[in-house]
Amino acid sequence: MSNFMEMTKSEFIKKTIMIVLGSFICALGINLFIIPSHLLSGGLSGIALIFQYILKIPAGYTILALNVPLFIISFIKINKKFTLFTGIGTIALSVSLIITDPLSKTLSPVPNSNMLLYCIYGGVLSGLGLGLVFTNQGSTGGMDIVSMLAKQKYDMELGTITFIINFIIVSIGSLLFNFEIGLYTLIVMYSTSLVMDKVIKGFSKQKMLLIITNKQDEVSNAVMNNLRRGMTVLYGEGAYTRDRKNVMYCVVSLRQLPKVKQLIKKIDEDAFISIIDTSEVQGKGFTSPF
Incomplete structure (x- = not known):
């Protein structure tokens, strides 16, 4: 009640x-x-x-x-x-x-x-x-x-x-x-x-990206400046090498996906990118259709 x-x-x-x-x-x-x-x-x-x-x-x-x-x-x-x-x-x-x-x-x-x-x-x-x-x-x-x-x-x-x-x-x-x-x-x-x-x-298909790169600052600046999308850095560790790795987390629209991949690969050809389907996103920059 x-x-x-x-x-x-x-x-x-x-x-x-x-x-x-x-x-x-x-x-x-x-x-x-x-x-x-x-x-x-x-x-x-x-x-x-x-x-x-x-x-x-x-x-x-x-x-x-x-x-x-x-x-x-x-x-x-x-x-x-x-x-x-x-x-x-x-x-x-x-x-x-x-x-x-x-x-x-x-x-x-x-x-x-x-x-x-x-x-x-x-x-x-x-x-x-x-x-x-x-x-x-x-x-x-x-x-x-x-x-x-x-x-x-x-x-x-x-x-x-x-x-x-x-x-x-x-x-x-x-x-x-x-x-x-x-x-x-x-x-x-x-x-x-x-x-x-x-x-x-939600009708809009969003894509979640997990990015591992040695050029973290350049990639995050390129994405934020060109696509106006925020990024979050997660701190991880390689299971085999035990090396510390920064995993960058970002959500983009389906239309922005080709552009963001192009930006990342232009900066770091060896960047690891995982693209995951996201059925719904709520928050700044992502609004409900109703």
């Missing part, structure tokens, strides 16, 4: 706007591509879609109804901050699904030749939306609450719980409709998780 109280009003408004925006984008993915294809999605949304296909009840209403008891349990068992942002995300997703429901009829029926495209685009939009929601400490409710409760009670990994739930949903969909629907749904889930992971970790 203290973390919630420490949040400023502007931070709360920003997170709320991003959660609502993410929920709306997710709803677009569902109504524009997933529902016209008669496919499913992960979590409670997948269950709501099964109800919509069989009973003709719009998914937005089902998601809202199924989440009410989960909110109460979450408020008591988990924490108020999680429940608040989950409530915002769930209401925003439900309302967005209801508002954008007419779009699900504009692209129906979907030709079999276009099914793969609809799977990919539906997954990409859903992943983008969910990524925005999760990046801002939100959730769309449902299975996120169930997963958190299961983790507390049975000490299971969240990823394992989510996989089990989604596997059950795909299995039910395959039995109720056909096996092909289940296979296409797996593509939707995969593309959703792939894009969501990219949004959460």
